[in-house]
Amino acid sequence: MIKQYKAVYPLQYFGIGDIIFTQTLVRAIAGTKPICWGVLPQFVDGLKRAYQNIEWLDYRCTGVNYETQTDCIVDDKRLLPIRWADSILNLPYEKCMSAKYILYNVDWRLWKESAQWKRDQEREDVLFQNIVGKNTKYNLINNTFGSDNQFMINICPDNALPNVEMKAMPGFSIFDWAKVIEQATEIHTVSTSIVYMLELLPIYVPIHLYPRKPIENDLRNVDYLLKTHKYHLHS
Secondary structure (H helix, E strand, O other), rough: OOOOEEEEEEOOOOOOHHHHHHHHHHHHHHHHOOEEEEEHHHHHHHHHHHHHOOEEEEHHHHOOOOOOOOOOOOEEEEEEEEHHHHHHHHOOOOOOHHHHHOOOOOOHHHHHHOOOOOOHHHHHHHHHHHHHOOOOOOEEEOOOOOOOOOEEOOOOOOOOOOEOOOOOOOOHHHHHHHHHHHHHOOOEEEEOOOHHHHOOOOOOOOEEEOOOOOOOOOOOOHHHHOOOOOEEEEO
8 A cells, every 4th residue: 555645756757758648647646636747847838838737847856866666655755657667567668658557557548538738829820820931731840859859860751842840949849839730731750759749639631650760760669559540650
């Protein structure tokens, strides 16, 4: 039996995709307890607007050891080691996402139930005008990955459409790109956080998905999660 605690602290401070994917899990575990989620500082403002009933904090200011690999209570804080789920369960890397749910005996196929974020239409409109402008048809290109967009792959769509590239924009979060994503003629993206957004958005255009090379050589760690749309998977 787990002793009493005041709040739940998920140990997943990086990876917006992981954070979106585990919303349903963490809320199920927390129940009526507050959720205090430490994340990388550049994520805090966007997540505060996206998921407003969670306390989002700079992970460096929480006093939590994010290397902890056990579900335990420290100073009235229940630590959830979801970052380490696949290694705790001794599952292969390609199960790193579903393992987070399996660790707590929760059906990972339910991940979308509480994953939808609160959209900010005004910010979406401003970003759309700044990025897309008067283009009525375009490829949306997302070729970077990593919490600091420190990795990149080469994506060259085989069509004559102009390319609109996703990138960090001061004052906007990844969630504010939703309108740009929805209005695209084709979507070409590396396998990163946008994948979980795509699963939650009404998309009716071709989606091309590429692996995160050289870190990953294929899409086995994500392809089984893709249920909402028909994706064109590239090697």
